[in-house]
Amino acid sequence: MRKREKFENGIFTIRFIGDNLQTHGVSIYDLSHSLLSMQRIVHKAHLALNDRLVKGAFPDKEARKILALQVGERRRASDAFALIPMLSDPTVQEYIKKVAEYVISGIVSYHVADVLDRLKKEKDNNKKIFIGSIHTEVANIVNRIDASGGVEAISLGSPALQKDSIASFNSDSKYYLSALRDEIFLGTYQEIKGRVYKLYPASKIVAIRRKGGRTVSIFLSEEDFDLIRYHQEANPLFLFKGHPRYQFGIETKIITEFEADEIKYLGEKG
Secondary structure (H helix, E strand, O other): OOOOOOOOOOOEEEEEEOHHHHOOOOOHHHHHHHHHHHHHHHHHHHHHHOOOOOOOOOOOHHHHHHHOEEEEEEEOOOEEEEEEEOOOOHHHHHHHHHHHHHHHHHHHHHHOOOHHHHHHHOOOHHHHHHHHHOHHHHHHHHOOOOOOOOOOEEEEEEHHHOEEEEEEEOHHHHHHHHHHOOOEEEOOOEEEEEEEEEEEOOOOEEEEEOHHHOEEEEEOOHHHHHHHHOOOOOOOEEEEEEEEEEEOOOOOOOOOEEEEEEEEEOOOOO
């Protein structure tokens, strides 16, 4: 086996590992999917750092120039690529390092296969949303393993931050990422209020309308659901205390589902 060479430069590195890759390069299909996913993760990190990671959000033109990555170096070991910023301005380089730290903190959660535990412990809601939102991109990279291109494992690193390896993925990682697809995680504690306009007795869920017309599905205990179900007032206004519910791969802070630990009737006028 060839001795693995280290990269001295690169804000990120991506290394495709496999016996067949000693004699031929990684396929264009596998490479393009992986590089595009890394760029999307960088975009999401930028949005999260600026409190803008919501569905449909995208960095503006100037931000995209700053965040744009290019292949700066390639080595056959098995087949490895270093990604560097398109712009060489020192201010850009420093900002990209800040974004890279954020990216690493998210990817590592999937590498160690304890992302649900990490999300429970994370206090920063923006970081929670970011970690959950990159599931699709991380899965796109990991799904290159054991596909048709001869990739048996993938390793990510960040030489610019003195991290030769930040995450390594193998075939077991594919099953872990797939199992997470239908999982939910809870956001940080919040209080929201709205008028109840629909009830779902079988699942103990009520739907509320908030200011601005947004609707939210509230998951309740049986006791709290019955309190609302048998309330005398039509469309009663309630305060709900608890945590937003988010699905992996959804990039939004906007609350559509909420798990209530406590409820309070606010009266007709609130």
